[in-house]
Amino acid sequence: xxxxxxxGSSCHIKGSRQVVERLQxxxxxxxxxxxxxxxxxxxxxxxxxxxxxxxxxxxxxxxPETVDxxxxxxxxxxx
Amino acid sequence: xxxxxxxxxxxxxxxxxxxxxGDHVDIIEQNENSTVIVLADGLGSGVKASILxxxxxxxxxxxxxxxxxxxxxxxxxxxxxxxCSVRGVAYSTFTIxxxxxxxxxxxxxxxxxxxxxxxxxxxxEYPRSELNIDGKKIYKSTVRLQENDIFIAxxxxxxxxxxxxxxxxxxxxxxxxxxxxxxxxxxxxAKTLSTMLVDECNKQYGYHPGDDTTACVVRIRRREPMxxxxxxxxxxxxxxxxxxLFFSKEGKHIVCGGTTSSIAAKYLGKPLKASLSFERSDxxxxxxxxxxxxxxxxxxxxxxxxxYAKDALGKNELYEQWSxxxxxxxxxxxxxxxxxxxxxxxxxxxxxxAHQNPDLPINFNIKMNLVEELSLCLKQMGKRIKVSYF
Numbered sequence: 001x002x003x004x005x006x007x008g009s010s011c012h013i014k015g016s017r018q019v020v021e022r023l024q025x026x027x028x029x030x031x032x033x034x035x036x037x038x039x040x041x042x043x044x045x046x047x048x049x050x051x052x053x054x055x056x057x058x059x060x061x062x063x064p065e066t067v068d069x070x071x072x073x074x075x076x077x078x079x
Numbered sequence: 080x081x082x083x084x085x086x087x088x089x090x091x092x093x094x095x096x097x098x099x100x101g102d103h104v105d106i107i108e109q110n111e112n113s114t115v116i117v118l119a120d121g122l123g124s125g126v127k128a129s130i131l132x133x134x135x136x137x138x139x140x141x142x143x144x145x146x147x148x149x150x151x152x153x154x155x156x157x158x159x160x161x162x163c164s165v166r167g168v169a170y171s172t173f174t175i176x177x178x179x180x181x182x183x184x185x186x187x188x189x190x191x192x193x194x195x196x197x198x199x200x201x202x203x204e205y206p207r208s209e210l211n212i213d214g215k216k217i218y219k220s221t222v223r224l225q226e227n228d229i230f231i232a233x234x235x236x237x238x239x240x241x242x243x244x245x246x247x248x249x250x251x252x253x254x255x256x257x258x259x260x261x262x263x264x265x266x267x268x269a270k271t272l273s274t275m276l277v278d279e280c281n282k283q284y285g286y287h288p289g290d291d292t293t294a295c296v297v298r299i300r301r302r303e304p305m306x307x308x309x310x311x312x313x314x315x316x317x318x319x320x321x322x323x324l325f326f327s328k329e330g331k332h333i334v335c336g337g338t339t340s341s342i343a344a345k346y347l348g349k350p351l352k353a354s355l356s357f358e359r360s361d362x363x364x365x366x367x368x369x370x371x372x373x374x375x376x377x378x379x380x381x382x383x384x385x386x387y388a389k390d391a392l393g394k395n396e397l398y399e400q401w402s403x404x405x406x407x408x409x410x411x412x413x414x415x416x417x418x419x420x421x422x423x424x425x426x427x428x429x430x431x432x433a434h435q436n437p438d439l440p441i442n443f444n445i446k447m448n449l450v451e452e453l454s455l456c457l458k459q460m461g462k463r464i465k466v467s468y469f
Contacts, residue, residue, distance in 0.1 A: 007353055008337035009378050012363040020355055040353035040364060042337030042376070047431070 001079055004054045005062075007040045010047035018064035019051050026071045035079045082302045083181045083224060084420050085114060087461060088270030089295035090277040090395060094124040094236075095287045101128025102234045102293035105136035107144040112181040115143045118295045120191060120234040122170040128291065131160055135171040143177060149187050149219070153212045174232040176297055184230065184297075186220040192238045195231040195256045196222065200263045202256040228299040229263050229272070231255070236292030237276065241283030250283055268417050269296040270460075271402065274395045304330030305419035307411075309377060310427035310446060311338050312469035321469045322346040325425045326370075331418070333411060334368070336377030339427065344368045358406035365407045373414065375407030381449050383408035384415070388456035391416060415457060422457060424466040426450050 003023065007016050020038070027036050044052040049061040055074050062070045089104045101121045108114050117140045121131030135156055142152045160171065172190035179185060186194055186205070196203045207218040222228075233255070240250040255276070262275060273294040280292045306328045312321045322343060326332065334340045344351035351374070353366040362383050363376035387408065390397045401412040415422060430443045454464045 005355070006337075007355070007363050007376070009363070009376055012376065012379060016363075017357050020357070024355075038355065040355040040366075042340055042351065042353055042366060045338075 001035060001056055001075065002037045002039065003075065004039045004041050006042070006044050006050065006052040008043040008047070010043070011050040011052055014050040015064040016051045019053065019062055019067050022064070022067040023071065026068070026075075030076070032075075032079060036075060081182060083226060083299055084112075084302050085178050085181065085461075086269045086298040086300055086420075087114065087116060087295070088268055088273050088298075089118070089293065090270070090273040091291065091293040092236075092277055092281055092288055094289065094291050097125050097291070099126055099129040100293070101125065101132055101291040102236070103129070103132035103136045104293065104295050105140040107140040109144045112178075114178045115140045116176040116178070116232070116295060116297065117143075117173055118191065118232045118234065118293060119171050119173040120236075120291065120293070124291055128171075131171040134160060135173055139173060139175060143175065149175075149210075149217070150212050153189075153215065153217070157213055172235075174295075176230055176232060176295075178224075178297070181299075182224055184222045184224055184228075186218075186222065186230075188218045188220075189215060192233045192235055192252050193218070195233075195252065195259065197229040197231070197256065197260060197263045198225060199227060200260055202253070202260065224299045226299060226301055229259070230297040230299075231259060231272075231276065232295040232297075233276075234291060234293040236288065236290035237280050237294060239290050240280035240288075240292065242289070244283065244285050246283070250280065266417060267402070268460075269298045270391060270395055271398050271417075272296045272298070274398065300420070302420045303418055304328065304421045304423070305333070305414060306330055306423045306425065307333040307335065307415075308339055308343065308425045308427075309335045309381065309450060311336070311342055311429040313428040313430075314469075317469050318342050319346065321425060321427065324467075328423055330421075330423075331372040331414060332370075333373045333375070333414060334371050335375050335381060335411075338429075338431065339377065340366060340368060340371075340374045343371060343374075347371070358404060358409075362406040362408045365410070373407070373410055375411060378446055378449065380407045380411065381453060384411050385449065385453050385456060387412050388416070388453065388460075392456060392459055415462075416460060419462060421463045422454075422465070424450060424454060424464065425469065426466060427469050 053060045053062045093100045101124045117136040119132040119135040121128030174191045175187040177185040210217045242249045273296040276294040349369040354364045366374040387401045401409040
C-alpha cells in the first residue's frame with residue numbers, strides 16, 4: 001500500500017508534519033515497513049480539506065488528531 | 080569590461096559600554112562597476128569618535144565618487160573636522176578602497192592597519208607608495224583585480240584584540256591574514272567573512288572589546304546569474320510561455336511552490352519527487368525534479384528566507400543556521416546570498432483559492448509583498464535584481 005501525504009503550504013500549516021511523523025511511528029510499531037510505503041507530494045488541489053492524504057489513490061482528509069483513527073480504519077484494515 | 084564584480088560586506092562592534100561606534104564604513108556606488116568604500120576610525124570612542132569618523136567617511140566617499148583628488152579630500156577633512164578639546168587635534172584615520180570599472184582597486188591608507196589582500200588564498204603584499212599630504216603620511220597602491228581577490232580593511236580594534244589577554248602585543252596583521260586564509264577559499268560572502276573576523280576579535284577581547292572593532296571585506300568574484308520561479312501565472316494559458324522563458328535563462332534554477340513545481344515538472348516531462356525529511360519544524364520539506372537545481376514549497380519557505388535576509392543585512396547572527404542547514408529556506412539563502420550576483424525573479428500572479436481562507440496566514444497580497452520584500456533585501460546586498468510578472 002502506498003500512502004501519500006501532502007506537504008504543501010496549506011497542509012503544512014494544518015499539520016502535515018505531525019501527520020507524517022505519527023504515520024512513520026505507527027508503521028514502525030506495527031512492523032509494516034515492507035508493506036506500506038510512505039511518500040510526500042506537493043499540492044493535491046484540495047487544500048480546503050487538508051491535510052490531504054491518499055491511500056492507494058483514494059483520497060482522505062486527515063488531521064493530526066485523527067491519524068490513529070485513519071491508520072486503524074484504513075491502513076490496518078487493508079494490509 | 081569584464082565579468083567580475085565586487086561583493087562588499089562589513090561588521091562592527093563597539094567599545095564595551097558605548098552605544099555609539101567610533102568606526103564608520105561608507106559605501107558609495109559611483110556607477111554600476113565602480114565603488115568607493117571608506118572605513119574611518121575616529122579618535123577615542125563614543126559620541127566624539129562617532130562624529131569624527133562619520134564626517135570623515137561621508138566627506139571622502141562623496142568627494143571621491145565625484146572624481147576629486149585625494150589631496151582635496153584630505154584638506155577638506157582637515158578644514159572641517161571639529162578639534163578635540165582634550166587632545167587639541169582633529170583626527171580620524173581612514174582606509175579607502177576605490178574599485179574602478181571592476182578591474183582596478185586603488186587603495187589609499189592613512190594610519191589604519193594596512194589592508195590585507197588574499198590572492199588565491201595566499202597573503203599578497205602589494206606595492207605601496209608614500210605620499211605626504213599636509214604633513215600626513217598616506218600610502219597609495221594600485222592593484223589590478225583578479226577573480227577571488229579578497230581585500231580586508233580593518234580598524235585598529237582588530238589588531239589590538241587580545242592585548243594583555245591572549246597576546247602581549249595584540250593580534251598582529253600577519254596572524255589575522257593567516258586566520259582569514261583558512262576561510263578564504265570556502266566561498267563565504269564578504270559579510271560572513273567580516274563577521275567571522277570581528278567575532279574572532281571579540282573572542283580574543285574576552286567578549287569585553289577594549290576598542291571599536293570593524294572589518295570591511297571586498298571579495299572580487301565572477302558574476303553568477305540565478306533564476307527563481309515563484310507561483311503559477313494568473314492565466315493558465317501562459318504556463319508554457321513562463322516556463323520556456325524561465326528555463327532558457329543561463330544559471331541555476333530554483334522553483335518555489337507546490338502547484339508551481341507541478342507545472343515545471345509537467346513542462347520538463349519529469350516526475351516531481353517530494354521528500355519527507357523534515358529538517359526543521361518551521362519549513363516544509365523540499366522536492367526534486369530532474370533539471371531543476373532546487374525545488375521547495377512557496378510562501379512559508381520564502382518567508383523564512385526573508386527573515387534570514389533581514390538578519391544578514393543587520394546583525395548577521397543567524398548565518399550559522401542558513402549556511403549549514405539542509406532545509407529549503409537555508410538552501411535558497413546559500414544560492415541567493417552567497418552564489419548569485421544577478422537574480423531573475425519569475426513571479427506568477429495566480430490566486431490560490433485555498434490560500435484565501437481567513438484561517439490561513441497566507442493570501443495573495445502577502446505573496447506579492449514577499450517578492451517585493453525579498454528583492455529589496457537582495458538589492459541591499461548588492462545584487463542586481465530583475466522581476467517579471469506573469
